[in-house]
Amino acid sequence: MPYIPHTPDDVRAMLDAIGADSIEDLFDEIPAHLKAAGKLDALPEGLSEMDVTRLMNERAAMDAGAVSFIGAGAYQHHIPAAVWEIATRGEFYTAYTPYQAEASQGTLQVIYEFQTLMTRLTAMDVSNASVYDGASGLAEAVLMSLRANRKSKSRKVLVPAALNPRYTSATQAIVENQDVALETVPFCQEKGQTLIDALKHHEGEDYAALVISQPNYFGSLEEVDALTDWAHANGMLVIAVVNPTAMALITPPGEWGEDGADIVVGEGQPLGVPLSSGGPYFGFMCCKQKYVRQMPGRIIGRTVDMEGKQGFTLTLQAREQHIRRSKATSNICTNQGLAMTAATIYTSLLGPDGLTNVAAHSHANTQVLADKLTAIDGVERAFTAPTFHEVVLTLPKPAGEVLAALAEKDVLGGVSLATDYDMDNAILVNATEVHSEQDLQLFEQALKEVLA
Amino acid sequence: MPYIPHTPDDVRAMLDAIGADSIEDLFDEIPAHLKAAGKLDALPEGLSEMDVTRLMNERAAMDAGAVSFIGAGAYQHHIPAAVWEIATRGEFYTAYTPYQAEASQGTLQVIYEFQTLMTRLTAMDVSNASVYDGASGLAEAVLMSLRANRKSKSRKVLVPAALNPRYTSATQAIVENQDVALETVPFCQEKGQTLIDALKHHEGEDYAALVISQPNYFGSLEEVDALTDWAHANGMLVIAVVNPTAMALITPPGEWGEDGADIVVGEGQPLGVPLSSGGPYFGFMCCKQKYVRQMPGRIIGRTVDMEGKQGFTLTLQAREQHIRRSKATSNICTNQGLAMTAATIYTSLLGPDGLTNVAAHSHANTQVLADKLTAIDGVERAFTAPTFHEVVLTLPKPAGEVLAALAEKDVLGGVSLATDYDMDNAILVNATEVHSEQDLQLFEQALKEVLA
């Protein structure tokens, strides 16, 4: 029996100790007509590890082999081998939430280090131990801003149209149940940025927060100082949505404008987590010290043991559902611990210089790629704002068609902006340090052929 | 600097402590004209982990994709994921020889368990902790038999022609330096076995040992009882060369004939070690208790600590080179510890039933394959002896030609016996539990096409 160690002798001895005749007897409190025994006909027969492995090898191979330039919120980066060789050590991989602190100092210290790393990257005061992902993290941040902004009575938050539309829709799906409304701030069609002008008519209105995405979905860098100061001047908190790799090069939200952002969230995936079809990733979440009690998710504190020795433990649990139940800051319980562990190892391995180099190469490669592609007739940059490592290009043909033709050549050329922005001919393209000169040429060549 | 942690500050501080001006000064005892600094021009520039990984990914991919039926001493088996996930844990992977027993109980207990496992598989008394591989292990066994066989003064050993020719040549290369001669015993051309008849004319002559391979290179099962008794009757020790997977189904050497084999060696690779181009594998080596002091290699013993608690330690070190120097049983020092660790985990995971099933499927699949292939016109079994999981087939065309044509179709159809046995049209073919029905059909189909 796969994974079950009991022999017939064991079973007999255990039933004897229980005083039952058969395993079936143990289910005698269940109304007989409800029992499903023998019903699971739609399940196939069990397979050996070898056979499941072969099957999944074949499946995985079907999806491999293309060169991808898709970003849109999830980015390819080189992941040092040490990261997952250590993260998948049984001690990290098969432990659970560190409820027994004394027997979980490993995980607890990792989280404390992670919290420190994230606050240093974002220039914020405190961090939690992860939420599910960047998008649901934004939903948590929106809800948190309602609790944290004592000056506001509003259940409305301003969200830029240039925010990743998947973040907007997930946030919408989550917060609308509590009658929270997201209002959209349009972007400048020429620059691909969110301008103060577009905010002006909201002045004087009550909003709990303004969301600022840096870079935004188009890869454009926003004028974060002005936006931040505008929000604060208008009684709103600032929720920053940032790319963690970009933080190595770009002003961190803690330093935006006069006072810095109030809450920071983002997708942690770029920090050592593989693309992996969308998950597990992790959302990171930082805030100013004064809002820490409004923050959802686990938080680890440093303290001392009976003998005065340093140790780590779950703290501020009164915010959490297992203590506060319906009064909790969120329902989140199981989080994305292992991905966070990997990110901690990744970030430590790269250090300030390594992460800067990754960010710089990603930026520079994207510039080179954009230059190569816009040298093709009819291909142009859609916007004029400076970009980090993603860029919107307009094509002489419908994006969907072009992307499909590129995919036939095993080049995944980005995502179309047709559905989300009615920009039928526009694609969002990303390159990072993993793209070699040949990769870029491959894309250029393929696009030439497709557009020819 | 990859892997070197020292900053310029560190270097300065270290040089100051030494009282040297520069690192170069530390080499001032080396005659100046010998120094090679700046000479390594043939070396390329250093690459990042990402770049070396990409490079090696490309190289590895070049060699992937074929279905292989090559055996000839190294066999594909399913390796449970747990085996190498545990074996490559830093604690096993990056430790060295357990010289400090108290800080190496993990490795030491693994070896003690390995020794026990191997003696149980082979039905022998004692085992060492591995030699390099099966072939060099045979060389060690031959040398050992000269020391162990007190009744013989001979420096000659009888070796069957049906032994893996790579074992014969490696053994030859190693033992000839000590003027030890290997004499060949021919095999029966019809049966593909080593017959007593072929030994008869050696009766009365002095040999230190007779080597018996079970199965032999052709996959044939030898009549080991008769061979063993003949050798013992003629004052020779018996050196068994066995396949460890086969041990689950086939009489183990400890039970051959009246007295059993005296020394057992073999290639441990089938026990959870990947094909990996030929290594690292490991040679296992077992013997009767009375010969333990003649056995080369590391041996672990169970003992107690100061407090009477069970512990494990290197023992019988007086056989080894680091103690006995020129009087040692062998020069072996670094052995194949990690592969042995993997084999210990593998064998424990499979257990008696699992290993039996692996052996049975390998045998049965090979039978099915042979039946399929010999159904093709002109393809026949070369020999009549029963086989374990390998079989010699004769083809209507030269083996080299056929194998090359099969390789074009990404079917690696076995090895040719042309060079080693002058059997120009013969191939040695293996299947194991990893070959699916489709794999076997693929071979059948490809061979049909090639021979058409």
Place this chain on the structure above:
Amino acid sequence: MSETQLIFQLSHPGRSATSQAPKALSDDKLSAIPAHLRRKQKPALPEVSEMQVVRHYTNLSSKNFAIDKQFYPLGSCTMKYNPRGANRAAMLPGFLNRHPLAPESHSQGFLSCMFELQNFLKEVTGMKGVSLAPMAGAQGEFAGVAMIRAYHEARGDDERTEILIPEAAHGTNPATAVMCGYKVREVPVGKDGDVDLEALKEACGPQTAGLMMTNPSTCGVFERQIEAISKAVHEAGGLLYYDGANLNAILGKVRPGDMGFDVIHMNLHKTFATPHGGGGPGAGPVGVSERLLPYLPTPMAGQRDDGSYHWIDSDTLDTSIGHLSAFMGNAGVLLRAYFYARSLGREGMIRVGEFSTLAANYLLKRLEAVGCTAAYPDRRASHEFILTFAKEAKELGVTAMDIAKRLLDYNQHAPTTYFPLLVPECFLIEPTETESKEALDEFVDAMAAILEEARTEPDMVKEAPFTQPVRRLDDVKAARELDLTWSE
């Protein structure tokens, strides 16, 4: 010794793990980034060598208990063996490198696994549709209650403001109800661990949106009145939510769909043996009955007539409650669950419920025999059960917490403590089907020894643990003098 240092304390200006990143670029390659948006000071991340990182985190890992090392009978968490084969399969490059937005042409392998997994989950739960999108149990609950809300709203039935929740419920249940805009009304649980049916009936009414419950309940017993409960809630117009955290107990035995539940979530990191990762990730797929099919969260995997697979997204399923994350959920966890489902197969699934229940009932009886007090002594255990140490706390001053800490010294992870809240000084113990009888017996021996120590050396027990990297920690200080990040 170096283990207690923080990675930041190993940092040394100018040191780095050079080969882990590309070489530095000259600044002119960054000229497209306006100066005022450039970071002024590089972030104070650790500057350490590759070996320092490997050594640091390897050593830290050894300060954890884990299933791979210890018995870990954390009730309600199903800490069963996590097959290593599942890890290897989920980490295949073809899966790891697949972008979540890769076109369907380059996703057939992955989609086929997801499609099959949806079907397996439908079959074992008896539900009509499954979405794999939720990223953990609590997000599954959210999706479930949001669907209940969407259902009522679609029918214009918008007076329903309350979710009923038995008091034994896990904290995520009430927290979820609130996140979905509902008020929570708690329903008492009787002395035998079953819901107080009369109180429930009283609580039901036109304001009832639904009931959230776990069955077997968090009291470690099967709710025998489930059909009556279902009837009462349904008659009041509410829907029934099944918290699948305890699905392990009944896998192959009873199906939530057959019990009358309208919507359920599953914790694949429990029932389907995916690892808990030191706190996550998990996966919390939701299954629904016919009437909630239109509201399932997206995306889901679908199959076309030609056998090819595609995504079902909110553009085609516009009644969906939508996306709960940026992409499709915790794909890597789902692949591990898929591996597990394929290796168990039909027979294996049925055994899970049987043997987890066998283990729990055996452990309960043996613990009772050595002097432990069961919270519900007259009931069968499900896959878990509750002990109460109220007597020990009162008579010896030794609390459930003390016993939990002392267990660590016996190299046993402590069970869940102080949950459910209604049982004083309690342990919720879940051994799972993957622990050998010997492992269970060792736990019994440890408990027997600790009970003896509690009688003879209570002060020692109250100071436990003694063998861990730290002694008992000052949680009050941790909360009062917040120290959440390290600074020099």
Place this chain on the structure above:
Amino acid sequence: MSETQLIFQLSHPGRSATSQAPKALSDDKLSAIPAHLRRKQKPALPEVSEMQVVRHYTNLSSKNFAIDKQFYPLGSCTMKYNPRGANRAAMLPGFLNRHPLAPESHSQGFLSCMFELQNFLKEVTGMKGVSLAPMAGAQGEFAGVAMIRAYHEARGDDERTEILIPEAAHGTNPATAVMCGYKVREVPVGKDGDVDLEALKEACGPQTAGLMMTNPSTCGVFERQIEAISKAVHEAGGLLYYDGANLNAILGKVRPGDMGFDVIHMNLHKTFATPHGGGGPGAGPVGVSERLLPYLPTPMAGQRDDGSYHWIDSDTLDTSIGHLSAFMGNAGVLLRAYFYARSLGREGMIRVGEFSTLAANYLLKRLEAVGCTAAYPDRRASHEFILTFAKEAKELGVTAMDIAKRLLDYNQHAPTTYFPLLVPECFLIEPTETESKEALDEFVDAMAAILEEARTEPDMVKEAPFTQPVRRLDDVKAARELDLTWSE
């Protein structure tokens, strides 16, 4: 606690890790195997569950010191950081699944790596040809001396029966010479660690087949008279063998080829950072000067004019000493070394010698400053050096062994002890270039503390260690009452 049990003690008849192997076959599928050759009783292997195996070996692993966890300054072993990237690259399926006898058409990727590695090794050693075949240092030595023998034999120069070996040499050197059919003549080493040149000259003669030596020597110093030695041996008609165990000290600084050596082996598991695996595997490639090229062990990788790669085997190189194993050597180790060489590159290689020498000289000076006695105080350290505790042994009764055991309590792996044999009560200490200055300083602190303890509490030191899974073991009992396998 369960950790000390053997896997066999966890065994339970009829238990198994079912999914790890294919299902049982009916016996008629085995009818081709004659009954008298069938095993009568199944082998008494452990019958355990998958989780039991994982838990058992995970727990066992934690009873090891390892570079990934501790400073491990084992002299002559070069315990440097083993890059994790090398492990990943060598474990790529394309490499792992390649059969050693795969045709060249399906081996170009692997062969290209091997061909380049041969060239890299030629360049860093200054030799003319390299074979990667030997599986460890000792097998490399064997190949080297066998080539020396083949060389003399080919010239009909068959009176040469002796190999000269400095007394400080590693035990493998004399053992190898004997395995190659030679007698060993030991050459004394002077007070300064250099070979006694006069004695050497006297030992040289027509019976001299060659000299085996390590440089820097196992005394941790560079042999300054290397050219004179080379001249003496060569003039006597012997060849010079270089034991490359200490190559790390001079990588990029001096090349054995330039020093006049005819044949060398390298320990890639030392100098090229491949892991030591708890005792192995290693790889011991050999390099030769022009005149020994014909004798290199096979197979080797060659390149054709069209750029494709092929094997050079004994059929084409029929003067070769032949194969030393069934296939081509420890391929997986060689791939890791290849990774290392590519990531270091030219500049990186040069740094290895520099920084390993810097670390050793720094550590030596600091240890002297806290009261340790250097064996060769007037010499530069190479990448390693020797301390002697003869004084402590005599005056305090505290031996090198005691100090080594006590170091374990300080979470430091002990250096090599009692080697070389000519220095009494010695430590051979090799810090390597990958340890940080802080790690070196911690070792100094530990040594200083222990020396203090040796003075104040010598009995305590003599009973160390106290913090390991076991106390000091009874080696005498182990050898007297042999217990080499477990039985019920």
